[in-house]
Amino acid sequence: MQIISGHDKRREGYDLGAFDYLKKPLSKEELASSFARIEDFVNKKLKKLLVVEDNKQQNKAIIELIGNGDVKSYPAFSGQEAHDILQKEEFDCIIIDLGLPDMSGIELMERIKNSEHLKRIPMIVYTGKDINREESTKLNKLAHTVVLKTVDSPERLFDETNLFLHRVESKLPAEKQEIIRKLHRSDEVLINKKILVVDDDMRNIFSITNALEEEGIQCVIAENGKEAIKVLKDHQDIEIILMDIMMPEMDGFEATREIRKIPKFCDIPIIALTAKAMKGDREKCLIAGMSDYVSKPVNIQKLISLLKVWSYQ
Amino acid sequence: MMVETLENEKESLAQMMAILYRHYGFDFRNYAPSSAGRRVKYFMKTHQLEDGVSGLTKLLLSDEEVFAQFVQEFTVNVTEMFRDPKFFLSLRENVLPRLASYPLLKFWVAGCSTGEEVYSLAIMLKEEGLLDRSLIYATDLNPKVIHNAKKGIFSLELMRDYTANYMAAGGKNAFSDYYIAKYGSALFDKSLQKHMVFSTHNLATDGSFNEFQMIMCRNVLIYFNQTLQNKVIKLFYESLGNFGYLALGSRESLLFSDHRLDFRETDRKQKIFKRIK
Numbered sequence: 001m002q003i004i005s006g007h008d009k010r011r012e013g014y015d016l017g018a019f020d021y022l023k024k025p026l027s028k029e030e031l032a033s034s035f036a037r038i039e040d041f042v043n044k045k046l047k048k049l050l051v052v053e054d055n056k057q058q059n060k061a062i063i064e065l066i067g068n069g070d071v072k073s074y075p076a077f078s079g080q081e082a083h084d085i086l087q088k089e090e091f092d093c094i095i096i097d098l099g100l101p102d103m104s105g106i107e108l109m110e111r112i113k114n115s116e117h118l119k120r121i122p123m124i125v126y127t128g129k130d131i132n133r134e135e136s137t138k139l140n141k142l143a144h145t146v147v148l149k150t151v152d153s154p155e156r157l158f159d160e161t162n163l164f165l166h167r168v169e170s171k172l173p174a175e176k177q178e179i180i181r182k183l184h185r186s187d188e189v190l191i192n193k194k195i196l197v198v199d200d201d202m203r204n205i206f207s208i209t210n211a212l213e214e215e216g217i218q219c220v221i222a223e224n225g226k227e228a229i230k231v232l233k234d235h236q237d238i239e240i241i242l243m244d245i246m247m248p249e250m251d252g253f254e255a256t257r258e259i260r261k262i263p264k265f266c267d268i269p270i271i272a273l274t275a276k277a278m279k280g281d282r283e284k285c286l287i288a289g290m291s292d293y294v295s296k297p298v299n300i301q302k303l304i305s306l307l308k309v310w311s312y313q
Numbered sequence: 314m315m316v317e318t319l320e321n322e323k324e325s326l327a328q329m330m331a332i333l334y335r336h337y338g339f340d341f342r343n344y345a346p347s348s349a350g351r352r353v354k355y356f357m358k359t360h361q362l363e364d365g366v367s368g369l370t371k372l373l374l375s376d377e378e379v380f381a382q383f384v385q386e387f388t389v390n391v392t393e394m395f396r397d398p399k400f401f402l403s404l405r406e407n408v409l410p411r412l413a414s415y416p417l418l419k420f421w422v423a424g425c426s427t428g429e430e431v432y433s434l435a436i437m438l439k440e441e442g443l444l445d446r447s448l449i450y451a452t453d454l455n456p457k458v459i460h461n462a463k464k465g466i467f468s469l470e471l472m473r474d475y476t477a478n479y480m481a482a483g484g485k486n487a488f489s490d491y492y493i494a495k496y497g498s499a500l501f502d503k504s505l506q507k508h509m510v511f512s513t514h515n516l517a518t519d520g521s522f523n524e525f526q527m528i529m530c531r532n533v534l535i536y537f538n539q540t541l542q543n544k545v546i547k548l549f550y551e552s553l554g555n556f557g558y559l560a561l562g563s564r565e566s567l568l569f570s571d572h573r574l575d576f577r578e579t580d581r582k583q584k585i586f587k588r589i590k
């Protein structure tokens with residue numbers, strides 16, 4: 001029987017939701033795949049967690065908090081130690097304190113992000129430090145989530161960590177996904193274009209910049225209208241702007257009007273990202289001086305086509 | 314006979330909503346029929362329109378002003394500060410301490426009407442030391458109420474009742490610290506507004522626009538039928554972070570939602586849920 005695939009080590013997509021299947025009436029194929037999942041579940045390797053925290057007691061406390069049956073936790077007390085152990089073991093999740101004796105937690109995370117075989121491991125920052133907005137933005141790009149130490153934070157740390165340890169990933173191994181994406185990469189109009197993405201929704205920033213970078217586009221980001229105008233001053237070579245509407249400080253309409261006043265950018269294509277479906281809302285975008293719009297959640301293929309259209313201008 | 318005319322009425326009402334949707338994009342097709350019918354009738358009565366639903370449909374299509382008026386009156390905008398104080402107390406005790414571990418907090422008050430709830434939330438966040446890292450997105454489909462909400466000016470007469478609500482909600486200061494009284498109005502502190510983003514947003518038609526640690530949508534779903542309730546809860550589910558909270562009104566539930574098992578009750582009575590999947 002060829003139902004159960006070999007236990008390819010790289011296969012990350014174990015689905016622990018297997019038991020959900022049993023509640024519904026099952027087709028033959030579903031039943032087979034359901035068994036395959038249970039098989040996977042039983043044979044699955046232990047989940048491995050790395051806890052990088054220089055305070056010995058706190059490190060131990062975290063390991064005790066998370067540690068149970070199917071999780072094996074490793075402590076590391078410095079950035080270097082973490083770095084070394086990461087070369088030897090394969091981890092499913094890393095918890096990182098920001099203040100380490102030999103390097104900052106940010107530095108460690110940057111190293112991990114720059115490593116081809118480590119960059120996909122989810123990282124959780126667990127810190128007692130006060131974080132301002134700028135740092136928070138920076139951390140957001142590196143870490144999957146940030147948990148500040150408070151009276152109630154162990155509960156959240158526990159939830160978040162378990163979520164990442166046992167997450168259901170997309171069925172294809174990451175490398176394969178990348179290959180497929182690259183195959184789809186069509187023509188070269190977009191390569192090396194510089195695009196400004198203005199949005200306060202981190203999820204959108206992530207998914208859009210990731211996808212666009214795959215196309216060879218360079219992305220610069222801003223979290224609100226005010227920041228966008230600042231960024232434009234420093235990057236005069238930006239060629240297209242993707243602009244969210246509903247943002248703090250300065251919304252997309254106002255930012256567009258301001259940008260249109262700058263001679264250099266008076267006719268740069270500005271594409272609105274809007275959660276609105278109504279005709280009236282879209283007209284408002286155009287009246288404010290935007291060139292076009294795409295609706296949220298953004299369909300990447302559509303967005304890319306639209307960018308092609310606007311970059312021929 | 315009676316039953317038949319009722320059925321006819323329902324039919325012509327549904328027809329009117331479909332036409333209005335096509336023409337203006339405002340989607341009232343999935344509002345609960347009994348209360349929708351009541352409100353349409355009331356509108357016709359107060360505006361002395363005597364040509365029945367078909368007459369009203371024609372009028373609404375030909376006159377945008379009347380339509381704006383209709384939207385305003387058709388959607389019920391009643392609200393108060395610290396409405397259901399026990400709910401706010403539970404928020405203070407059971408939810409906010411758990412949100413303190415986020416470096417940046419985003420809240421969405423959906424169907425915020427004239428904003429009383431938004432200011433209440435901001436005051437509470439301030440007292441819990443969280444306001445400085447919070448942003449509250451406040452939306453409603455009705456542009457008129459959003460316009461008022463932005464101003465942060467409420468009638469002074471109401472402050473007595475609101476003070477009582479505030480105290481019952483566990484208020485830590487004097488409520489009057491948060492506003493100044495001027496010309497019969499209470500002007501709320503600008504430092505609260507700094508953390509608010511107001512916008513129109515229609516729950517029936519518009520999509521997700523951010524990821525939130527908490528969404529409050531109280532006393533809005535009661536006006537929707539089950540299909541629309543399900544759709545809106547899905548929108549909330551998609552707009553919540555992994556362990557985010559959802560708060561509904563006292564007469565609302567997740568009963569008609571495909572996502573009901575993805576939430577756990579944090580406070581059953583106060584209708585506070587936590588996304589767990």
Ligand SMILES: C[S@@+](CC[C@H](N)C(=O)[O-])C[C@H]1O[C@@H](n2cnc3c(N)ncnc32)[C@H](O)[C@@H]1O
Nearest residue numbers: 388389392424426453454455515516517531532
């Ligand atoms: C009764 S008020 C509730 C106000 C406030 N949430 C409270 O509980 O005090 C209902 C609000 O929902 C708004 N509403 C109705 N349908 C809506 C929709 N489809 N999208 C967004 N808001 C809607 C109305 O405009 C109205 O302001």
